Amino acid sequence: MRDRLGRECLYVPSCRLGLYLALRHWCPPGGRVLMSPVNDDVIFFVVLAAGLRPVQAPLNARDASIDPAAVPEDQWRGLSAVLTTNLYGNPDPAPELAAKCRELGIPLLEDAAHAIGSDVAGRPVGTFGEASVFSLSKHTGAKTGGFLALRDPGLRQELAGARDALLLPSRRTAELAYAVRPYAEAAVRGLRLVRAARATLRLLGREEREEIRMPLRPGDLKQAAASAPGLDPFHSWVRVDLHDYRLAPGPARLRRTRHLLGRLDATLAAHRAGTEALQASPWGDPHAPARPLFRVPLLVADRDAAIAALARHRVTTGYLYDPPLDDYAGEPFTTCSPHPERARWFARHALPADPLRADTVLRVLHASGARPAPPPPAPPGERGA
Template identity: 70%
Template sequence: MAHGESGPVGPAAPEAVMRARLGRECLYVPSCRFGLYLALRHWCEPGGRVLMSPVNDDVILFVVLAAGLRPVQAPLSATDGSLDVDAVPDSVWSGLSAVLTTNLYGHPDPAGRLRERCDRLGIALIEDAAHAIGSEVDGRPVGTFGDAAVFSLSKHAGARAGGFLALADPALRAPLEQARDALLDPVALTAELAYAVRPYAEATVRALRLAPAAWWALRLLGLQEREEIRMPLRSAELQRALASAPSLSGFHSWVRVDMHDYRVAPGRLRWRRIARLLARLDDRLAAHRAGTERLLATRWAAPGSAGARVQPLFRVPLLVHDRDAAVAALARRRITVGYLYDPPLDTYAGERFTDPSPSPANAARFARHALPVDPLRAGPVIDVLGAAGIEPARGLPGD
């Protein structure tokens, strides 16, 4: 069914659900990366500079580059990976076109302070709330501070299909909807089939304990393409692609990684699953919050976590001394650790493609020690780490 359909399996009902949650106009997008590209193109002139977190998915770096912008890596907190507003030099602030938050694993960036700074500078604040659909800052939902915010349906909701672009100014819906539709690929039968079989393929991977045949199936469907945490940068090709920016097409081979349908219009199957899972979202958020609370009470939690407001984190970043040993111990119990972002993006991409953080040590430390675990599996994770003798990270602020 066409992406603009407003009937029982179209976007109207899911958009209304998110509009009610946020109090903002919401536009369906086929992926967060696609939504971020739309927002960056609307609010930033090509050649501008965007402050962002160096502990983030490399796909987001390529989205910023595809929008014709220069990524500028920010200093971070060593305990939760949030943007450290006070550590950004005035010389960096003065040259920015926008700030892009991350809300890593659902832990909020200081959105209120970032909003104030952006207002003083007259630049856009764009919130990446892919991990943070239920998180709050100062009693307000993450995603209600920026000029725009993107939310994922693949994370807490588990729909594995698109998300929303939330807008502070409802008058911008029409032009951004037009820009979205101009960039969308039509509904594709192969994409719908891949979407339909993905849950079964992933179940097969678990059942076969990551057998080569199962990995091959995932790769064939475009669901698993990384050999390492970071995808290959391919510097020479990336340098040539910069000449095509702003353009998604020139960066397609990077932006599509692990999500080949990132710009494909949804079909009936997706709409039905989205509607079904959105109806269960509050229950999922409650379960994430309960698991987060258990994990933050352990000795591997970041210093200062005890007594803090518990967010329904998408993943809880425990801080461990030897992450490889922790990952291996969990893998033996068939608990997979994903969403690792190591090394930081300035180390990964180099000064050729990004401005490095003026204070990189905290980001490097957090990226090296963070063990992002699913709060829905809090009990088994705690048991495994305890039995394996995994030690907390040492020498962090607040120890």
């Protein structure tokens, strides 16, 4: 990854831990961070764990990228950093955001978890800010690990020390579970036992999301915020979907990650081909650049009906971020977007489609009669024109 990005890269056991390291290094406690409201709630809790105030940005409704022109000037002036999301691999406008950050003297931090193969303005996503974080559990499918890419290679040793101070020792039982997980998942899929397996996990208390968003638990969250910065008070939120996020990697994880990362170019080619097919559909954006998206946000009028139709054909829809974070958390825990309606529109209509299953997705949507979403709300500056 150092060769691909031209930046020093530091391995971390999870993207969320890498983001926490970056936020703690570049942002003073009590600072304010501009971010997208259409994002994983885990990232929201990582920002809170770093002792920072999330500030929700207005978005472009078509791809949920940050709209810099719609951010009020007084909101810019109070920021400590800008955090991009690059949702599903569609890049945020990094050149414009980087220029604004330079003007303000604050860092741009890039969350590139979904964007390991994406580019913007002829450069890879993750090469515009002071630091960027990538996930090795998305495109590569390693289900573990990530890395922190640094503009200044001289910071590597300092951040490696900060990482090591947060790591928990590797456990043999965790390594064994990781090693057998791909075979267990394949068996469950082959025997068509996915629903039964999820029901069992819920019964055992291991299924942590009964809905798209995890429970906020405002009372507990206020207590945790009083102890920030620190990961331990926020552990019950930050660990969701990935309990080993701080676990030092053992040999099984590293071997599998190296193997899958070695196939990255072929994986990205397959994602690009599927993305092109999905974007050319009635629910896609045929004018969007061809990128190897992790998921393609098809914009569907009745998203829930489309999800149900796909489920009947054993296509599971994940990576939904509805409602937006400001509606989910509210003013006690975040500064709400000044223009929330475009984020709400996207969150309500976006159907994240796996490009590796593009043929099946398109066949099901056509057969179900799914209609494209209605036009999105106009940008703030165009209202009343």
